[in-house]
Amino acid sequence: MRLYVPLAITFIAGMIMILEFFIPHQPFPTLGDGVKDWYTIVASSAIFLGVLNLLRVHLKKIARRRKHWRYSPVTIIGFLSMFITGVAWGVTEETPFYYLFNEMVVPMGATMFSLLAFFVASAAFRAFRASNWRASLLLASAFLVMLGRVPIGDIIWRWIPGAAESSHPYLVSEIAEWIMQVPNMAGQRAILIGAAMGVVATSLRMIFGIERSYLGGGD
């Protein structure tokens, strides 16, 4: 029962969504909307699960003085500050919640995002090390793309006598564009086509109950 009920729900919901995609005739659009509405309802209700889990895990950590427990009060105070200000004064402009969100949450998120610049530099340093011919090819194409994406690339090219008057006065940016639009795009599309096939196959495996490991074992 514990296995067959979820499998039946998966099969029915999955088939409704497939049929709704191909058959515009009633009752499939209504059934499809119903399934989507149900997901929204379940996902919205589940937010409380997340909140409860957050509080439970951190309160337990504090109570039992577990390793790194000192970070937990910061999390709980942060959560309660946003929750209480949001409930008491609302979330519109000129409210404490709005202030906390704009002056703390947004800058902290932006700080994390800005770290990406440094991580890109360190990852690029490693990836572009010319250790073999493939890495050298990657380095050369990355160098050309970077150079072609900034004005100085074409300026350097046009310093070469006769280049500015040639049929390709912006050769560096043209090469960068070609790399992005032809080999890069071809690779990306190949990955996308493969992934799309994987998506369809995974969905079919689940809908037909062939893949059951997400229900916990029971292949």
Add this chain to the structure above:
Amino acid sequence: MKIRTFSAMIPAVLLIAAAVAAQPVTVENLEAQDSPDDAGGAVELLWSLSEGTDFPDSITVLRRAPDGSMELVGTKPGVSTGHVDTGLENGREYGYLVRVHRGGEVAAEHGPVSAVPAAQWLHSKRWGMLLILIVLAGFILYFIEQGKKGKELYIRQIAGLAAVDDAVGRATEMGRPVLYVPGIMDMDNIQTIASMVILGRVAARTAKFGSPLLVPVSKSVVLSVSQEVVKEAYLEAGRPDAYQSDNIFYLTDDQFGYAAGVDGIMVRERPAAIFLLGTFYAESLILAETGRSVGAIQIAGTAMPSQLPFFIAACDYTLIGEELFAASAYLSREPKLLGSLKGQDVAKLFFIAVIVLGVLAFTLGDLWEPANEVAGFIRSLTRVE
């Protein structure tokens, strides 16, 4: 002499151009048809606008009521070229008039035109996708049968998946936890679902080896599913006592808040193995580089093409696109799942052949007309609206 003649013509040309430009725009080629690819109950009215720049103030659409009178069903801006009338009864004929309004007056009236709304049983622009689905499902079901019959199915080695045992074993030897990050999207995303399937396999191994498994999540539904999946895997492995529900926890829905939280866990807990499997966006490299900095063996996988280069640069193993979806079958070695994987591969070969045929047909189309028709057919087959 010629220049003088041409100069004399300029005012005349300008006058004609001005007359054409100021010519009032009106409705032309009005037609009504059943709204295509829907559940019925709608009629689509289409028209074109004549040349000129003097557009009408508005265009109104009137429908003939059962008593014969005309009722207003839509008021459109003067530049519009269509209207969809909804809430109609299928199988009944509806008549329409379209009126062009200028300066508060009806400047012109077009129609009547009529159409009968009806529901369609097959979406006319999706039959190609249906065909593809049937072919794919056919191959998958055939190879599942082959797998069930015990036929040996060759599946190429996927380095990232072959390293799962090594990664968990390494964590066990080092006495450090395994960190599993299922991405930042919810359970309605197929990559998250695939990630949950792999989580079950990884949890089975951590249960067997006795390593702690940490699963921070960014969505509540994912939390609930992760807890169930890991719990079942521990039960299945005969180690329900080793299951720690607090090790699967919710952090935040916020993208960079989540990245900060996971980075903090990496730095504090120093996991020996990190799995980054699911949907990732800009946080992918932030997570992968931090994981690398703590010396963890990292296995990443996503179907997001823009994030794959970051994972390839920063992780030890990367599952590229479809490999993420193949992971469950690969790890379980269960004949039915391997059969489905084999079917998927054969279907892919078939579609590669179709793509090559389409490219060849399109390329030869300029020289040989039938090739163009083949290219057009393949294009219609693969186009989805």
